[in-house]
Amino acid sequence: MSDALEVLDQVGRWKADGKGVAVATVIVTWGSSPRPVGSQLGVDDAGNMVGSVSGGCIEGAVVKEALDAIKDGKPRLLDFGVTDEQAWDVGLACGGKVQVFVEKVN
Amino acid sequence: MKAETLAALQDARAKRRAVALATRLSDAAEALVYRDDAKGELAGDAAIVSAAHRAMDIGKSETVDIGGAKIFLNVYVPPPRLIIVGAVHIAQSLAPMATMLEFDVTVVDPRGAWATTQRFPGVKVIKDWADEAFQEMGLDVSTAVVTLTHDPKLDDPALESALKSDVFYVGALGSKRTHAKRKERLSEVGITDEMFARIHGPVGLNIGAKSPAEIAVSILGQIIEVRARRLEALSAPKVAAA
Numbered sequence: 001m002s003d004a005l006e007v008l009d010q011v012g013r014w015k016a017d018g019k020g021v022a023v024a025t026v027i028v029t030w031g032s033s034p035r036p037v038g039s040q041l042g043v044d045d046a047g048n049m050v051g052s053v054s055g056g057c058i059e060g061a062v063v064k065e066a067l068d069a070i071k072d073g074k075p076r077l078l079d080f081g082v083t084d085e086q087a088w089d090v091g092l093a094c095g096g097k098v099q100v101f102v103e104k105v106n
Numbered sequence: 107m108k109a110e111t112l113a114a115l116q117d118a119r120a121k122r123r124a125v126a127l128a129t130r131l132s133d134a135a136e137a138l139v140y141r142d143d144a145k146g147e148l149a150g151d152a153a154i155v156s157a158a159h160r161a162m163d164i165g166k167s168e169t170v171d172i173g174g175a176k177i178f179l180n181v182y183v184p185p186p187r188l189i190i191v192g193a194v195h196i197a198q199s200l201a202p203m204a205t206m207l208e209f210d211v212t213v214v215d216p217r218g219a220w221a222t223t224q225r226f227p228g229v230k231v232i233k234d235w236a237d238e239a240f241q242e243m244g245l246d247v248s249t250a251v252v253t254l255t256h257d258p259k260l261d262d263p264a265l266e267s268a269l270k271s272d273v274f275y276v277g278a279l280g281s282k283r284t285h286a287k288r289k290e291r292l293s294e295v296g297i298t299d300e301m302f303a304r305i306h307g308p309v310g311l312n313i314g315a316k317s318p319a320e321i322a323v324s325i326l327g328q329i330i331e332v333r334a335r336r337l338e339a340l341s342a343p344k345v346a347a348a
Binding site: 008011012025027028036037038099101105 | 107108109112115116129131132133134166169178180181182
């Protein structure tokens with residue numbers, strides 16, 4: 001929990017500096033996923049990250065979606081898992097599945 | 107997420123106030139749900155508020171389906187807190203071990219020579235009588251209280267306050283004989299047998315602990331167990347009475 005709040009602290013600082021910011025949150029996990037439900041990743045409009053939503057395997061793809069969310073303001077629901085071609089592409093080889101919600105901080 | 111929501115989450119943490127953020131995944135509409143209050147666009151939905159309360163009780167974030175809409179409940183509960191009454195030798199082992207277990211640790215002792223930050227680096231030290239310190243701090247359901255002084259003048263007021271609150275664990279150092287005498291004294295200040303039974307005394311799991319560090323392990327083992335059983339019971343599905 002303290003992790004999540006450290007993420008929100010950084011997100012708050014970015015926001016106060018006038019940056020565009022998005023937050024990605026793990027909302028469902030199946031099997032062995034590296035980070036529990038509630039884990040968060042903050043992203044600013046320059047692609048800087050704070051926190052994590054996996055052991056590092058899907059962050060790249062999540063950041064890309066977060067940058068799009070900052071631009072268009074729309075929330076996104078992302079699925080990653082071993083059965084998913086895209087997940088293999090981004091390297092979620094840990095055997096679990098995760099669903100990540102990405103939203104802009106308004 | 108709204109910037110005000112972010113600020114409210116940070117404020118709740120500073121005040122050790124439990125909160126759940128409910129987010130509708132289709133459109134990112136939100137509600138901040140506290141134990142006694144709810145704010146935001148979804149705050150008027152009783153089913154969402156009730157699901158958020160349950161998630162706070164078990165301390166677990168989850169996605170739920172309410173009326174066909176997917177709602178993510180992100181729970182922010184204050185970290186468990188351990189209040190150690192008596193800045194004694196056992197406390198010097200107990201405080202750093204509890205910190206490793208991610209407890210928010212406070213040591214309380216009115217005796218100035220004992221309650222020093224030098225003896226307890228990295229944890230909060232309050233030089234005051236326990237009952238007064240408790241009033242200032244506010245005891246809550248995520249707090250454990252352990253008394254270690256062996257001195258009724260110091261331990262008894264702490265136990266009395268702890269038993270009159272809803273802390274999840276109360277432990278008191280002392281032999282069975284000491285504990286029996288303690289019961290007599292506390293009954294005079296309105297602690298019933300039922301309330302007294304909440305005290306884990308002699309404190310700690312019976313693992314043959316002798317040294318201060320071993321006793322600290324036995325106390326923390328018991329606190330972990332009590333906390334885990336409580337959370338298990340809360341998260342178990344409720345079975346209707348036959």
